[in-house]
Structure formats: structure tokens, C-alpha cells
Amino acid sequence: MSTPNTLGGYIRFLRVVRQVRVTHNVMSTHRVPVSGGPVEMRMRSKLIDQLEPEHIEILNESHKHNTPPGAETHFKVRIVSEKFDGKSLLKKHQMVHEVLKEELEAGVHALSIEAKTPSNWDKNVPLEPSPPCRGGFGL
Numbered sequence: 001m002s003t004p005n006t007l008g009g010y011i012r013f014l015r016v017v018r019q020v021r022v023t024h025n026v027m028s029t030h031r032v033p034v035s036g037g038p039v040e041m042r043m044r045s046k047l048i049d050q051l052e053p054e055h056i057e058i059l060n061e062s063h064k065h066n067t068p069p070g071a072e073t074h075f076k077v078r079i080v081s082e083k084f085d086g087k088s089l090l091k092k093h094q095m096v097h098e099v100l101k102e103e104l105e106a107g108v109h110a111l112s113i114e115a116k117t118p119s120n121w122d123k124n125v126p127l128e129p130s131p132p133c134r135g136g137f138g139l
Contacts, residue, residue, distance in 0.1 A: 036060050039072035043103055047079055050099045054118050055080040057127045061110075065133040076112040076130060080121045089115075 036044075040060050047056055057078040062071040077096065084092045092115035097104065104111065112130060 037070065037072045039103060039108065040075070043075065043077075043100055043108075046099050046103075047077070047096070051079060051081045051083050051095065053079045053081040055121065055123075059127065059129060061112075061130050064130065073107060073109040075108060075110070076114075076127065078114040078116075078127045080116050080118055082118060084115055084117045085119075 036058065037060070040058055044056065044058055047053060047058075055078070059076040060072055061074045061076055063069075065071075065074055067073055079096065083095070087095070093113050096113050096115055097111070100108065100111065114127065
């Protein structure tokens with residue numbers, strides 16, 4: 001995560017750190033790590049900095065595809081932000097794509113997005129992993 005420059009930025013940073021800890025506890029029960037490789041961490045940092053989420057989950061699903069160990073090419077993101085308020089589903093996805101433009105151009109092959117506002121997010125519904133890939137080279 002980047003270092004906050006202002007008091008408001010620091011407060012948002014602390015809220016997200018607290019949320020990541022909560023997410024880590026929830027995700028740990030599903031055996032999904034909250035910390036990841038450099039691409040995942042850069043994605044998380046950018047989304048936090050630019051969309052100021054109340055909640056964020058990122059799953060690296062590259063292992064479900066014909067990729068080398070440690071690959072960071074396939075991700076599933078759940079992000080809950082007030083910045084999505086009043087936006088269409090398409091616009092929410094465009095906002096996430098714009099934030100992650102560099103990663104998508106530099107090797108992230110697939111990005112599944114669940115973008116919600118705090119008022120339409122059900123905290124009790126876990127982020128379900130995608131089904132296993134049934135295609136790809138050599139399969």
C-alpha cells in the first residue's frame with residue numbers, strides 16, 4: 001500500500017487495514033490467502049488509493065488455469081465503495097478497469113469484478129471462487 005499524504009488519507013488507510021484484517025479472518029476460513037504476489041498487492045494498493053473501498057477482496061485464481069506456479073494472470077475482485085453510488089454495472093466495471101489499466105496491459109489476462117456500493121453489499125455472502133478452468137493449452 002502506498003503511504004498516505006494527508007490526515008484523511010491516513011484515516012482511510014487505517015480503515016482499509018482494519019478491513020483487510022477482517023477480510024483475512026473471513027478468507028482464512030476459506031483457505032484463501034489475503035496477501036499475494038507483487039501484481040496482486042499493486043492491484044490492491046491502486047484500488048484502495050483510487051476507489052477508497054469500504055471492503056475489498058482479491059482472489060488470485062491463476063492456479064486454476066494452465067499457468068506456471070506463482071502466476072498472477074487471473075483474478076477475481078470484490079470491491080465495495082461509495083464511489084460506485086448511482087453508477088451502472090458497466091460504469092462500475094469501467095472504473096475498476098481504468099484503475100487497473102497497466103496491470104491489464106502487462107499480463108493480467110482475466111479479471112472478474114463484483115463492484116458494489118455499501119448499501120447493496122451483503123456482508124454475509126462470501127466471495128465464491130470461480131469454477132476450475134476447462135480449457136487452455138495442453139488440456
